[in-house]
Amino acid sequence: MIRVVVVGAAGYIGGELLRLLIGHPEVETVAAVSSRFPGRRVDGVHPNLRSATDLLFCSADDVEECDTAFLALPHRTAMAQIDRWIARAKQVIDLTGDFRLGDPEVYRRYYGSEHVATHLIDAFVPGIPELHRESLRSADLISVPGCVAMAGVLALYPLAVRGLVEPTAQFDARTGSSGSGATAGAANLHSVRSGAMRVFAPTGHRHEAEISRHLGIAAAMTATGVEAVRGVQTICHATLRPDVDTSAVRRAFREQYRNEPFVRLVAHQRGNFRYPEPKILVGSNFCDVGYAVDEEAGRLVTIAALDNLMKGGAGNAVQCLNIRMGWPETLGLSFPGLHPI
Amino acid sequence: MTTVHICPKCEDQVQISQPARLNEIVECAGCHCELEIVALNPPVLALAPEVEEDWGE
Ligand SMILES: [Zn+2]
Numbered sequence: 020m021i022r023v024v025v026v027g028a029a030g031y032i033g034g035e036l037l038r039l040l041i042g043h044p045e046v047e048t049v050a051a052v053s054s055r056f057p058g059r060r061v062d063g064v065h066p067n068l069r070s071a072t073d074l075l076f077c078s079a080d081d082v083e084e085c086d087t088a089f090l091a092l093p094h095r096t097a098m099a100q101i102d103r104w105i106a107r108a109k110q111v112i113d114l115t116g117d118f119r120l121g122d123p124e125v126y127r128r129y130y131g132s133e134h135v136a137t138h139l140i141d142a143f144v145p146g147i148p149e150l151h152r153e154s155l156r157s158a159d160l161i162s163v164p165g166c167v168a169m170a171g172v173l174a175l176y177p178l179a180v181r182g183l184v185e186p187t188a189q190f191d192a193r194t195g196s197s198g199s200g201a202t203a204g205a206a207n208l209h210s211v212r213s214g215a216m217r218v219f220a221p222t223g224h225r226h227e228a229e230i231s232r233h234l235g236i237a238a239a240m241t242a243t244g245v246e247a248v249r250g251v252q253t254i255c256h257a258t259l260r261p262d263v264d265t266s267a268v269r270r271a272f273r274e275q276y277r278n279e280p281f282v283r284l285v286a287h288q289r290g291n292f293r294y295p296e297p298k299i300l301v302g303s304n305f306c307d308v309g310y311a312v313d314e315e316a317g318r319l320v321t322i323a324a325l326d327n328l329m330k331g332g333a334g335n336a337v338q339c340l341n342i343r344m345g346w347p348e349t350l351g352l353s354f355p356g357l358h359p360i
Numbered sequence: 361m362t363t364v365h366i367c368p369k370c371e372d373q374v375q376i377s378q379p380a381r382l383n384e385i386v387e388c389a390g391c392h393c394e395l396e397i398v399a400l401n402p403p404v405l406a407l408a409p410e411v412e413e414d415w416g417e
Pocket of ligand 1: 368369372388390
């Protein structure tokens, strides 16, 4: 058993981490740090954990040494506290945006402030098992990507890495309300959000920079909030290089994801769920990926769906932990989702 | 016994239990399309006709 701490444990990602880690057979969750609720019961904030734990939230100062610290903090907070957690934990798995971008200048452009721990940027391994599995086996600093970025990267990576598409692509993402966090303000009132299809980032979304970084192409992204609590769906529009046909696209996806435990190819000819649908992935760690090709126009459309709190956050972080510890990658992550829901 | 064939839609492998019958319908596990056995020796698979969906096009 290893001893883990969740920092920022009262948020949605923090709660999802606690749910997964409390149920994980190799992990003892020793502390749930919250600056808002120290001393209060964890299951008061996360009612789904009633009878699963008697843990109380604590302050960061109460935490002694541990094996692994998960940082589920607001953006910019992780880099301000990073030295403290590196000193107390053997591994730090960061779920904020602070160490996702490799370049402090790009960070400033997308996050609007200076990076305050630039000396550590290169030390973080991106928490994308499908791209960085070998590096993750020995990584002590892991930066888990954003939910929309994860979907966007998995949607196009097999084509981009093989040079089968032109080096620019558009990503149209739709996302549920839980992506706004547990402390969202007036913009996320039910009266404002319900029934809306709100375009909240037609340009400049932070995950755009991450997608560009990992795919090595110029990504342009739009993001729309839709009527769902959990879920992200990203549709990618790309142009195929000359002479790339449907067969080559299919082969790229098959080869790339054949042995991936959490990526499933969904491009079906029949049934009610022919392409990736976030709804049936709620609570699961799968990312479903599909594609369609217009050979005449040389146009490729790929689709990726995931649960933003799972493969788009906490689930993916636990998958990274499993890899780092040499455990089976699916340990504690086998829930297949619900249908109907 | 089963014989292995290639799906004409997605090129995934499709297994057919033998002896197969002419006009038998099998489903591809890769793309979930319905395939009809249109010849027997050797077996030939063709896409079975299907009903189109319209979601407001
Ligand atoms: Zn098929």
